[in-house]
Amino acid sequence: MPEACLVLHLDSEEQAVRVTTLAHAFRRFVHLLNTLRDLVPQQKLDWLVKDLGKGSVHLAVSPIAETVVGERICYIAEDGLAALENGNLNACLPEDTIRAAKALAELAYKTKTRMVVSGPRRRVQLTLQTAKTADQILHAFWEDLGSVEGRLEMVTVHEKNQFNVYDELTGHCICCYFKPELLEKVKAGLKKRVSVSGLIRYAATGRLAQVVAESIDVLSDDSKLPSIEEMIGVAPNITNGLPLEDYLRRLKDEW
Secondary structure: OOOOOEEEEEEEOOOOOOHHHHHHHHHHHHHHHHHHHHHOOOOOOOEEEEEEOOOOEEEEEEEOOOHHHHHHHHHHHHHHHHHHHOOOOOOOOOHHHHHHHHHHHHHHHHOOEEEEEEOOOOEEEOOHHHHHHHHHHHOOOEEEEEEEEEEEEEEEOOOOOEEEEEEOOOOOEEEEEOOHHHHHHHHHHEOOEEEEEEEEEEOOOOOEEEEEEEEEEEOOOHHHOOOHHHHHHHOOOOOOOOOHHHHHHHHHHHO
16 A cells, blocks of 8 residues: 655756745645644644655655554545646635645746645646636635535534535535534534535535535434335334235325
């Protein structure tokens, strides 16, 4: 299995990368790494330098965390950056990480430097598309009241109260913010199907970008819903003594 590691690669259109560009790029990359601590608020996340490239300019770092946690952080980071570069408005990244990715992408454009972030599974080049998508996410086009349903995951209360919901209809990850008084309900809904109601922010493309939660309700999992046979057990005479198949056929004919 690939090591839990994130690498920033720099390649200038000029003969070599300027020292000022290198310094700014490394500084913004480190800031991006620090924003990922929102993903594990219960831990004090730090990073180890694994490699500082000599042949090609790159900085490789690895999270100081349990193996599973470290891998999860790297996977979320690379998937989120790929989503930004692909124009996906449902990038599952903390808001500060999205801002940091935007800043890094803008630096790449201004300095004519090819900047690539690679993780355990993929490589993502940060371009103006990354910055454009980040802008669309960070600056909602319009707002409306509504609700979304999905599975609640990745709760953080570091600086901002936030959790992710994976939409049942689209499979997209939706970033939700909540007030402190909803914390117990959020904890109760972790890893469960929930309905989140509140102010929904849409991006310019019409895609749902964020939700500011006003209420959270835990929903029953489909696996826990009673079967038809179990429901008949609650009202045993509902079929008037007929086998279930015959009763349903008769209802269909009458309809």
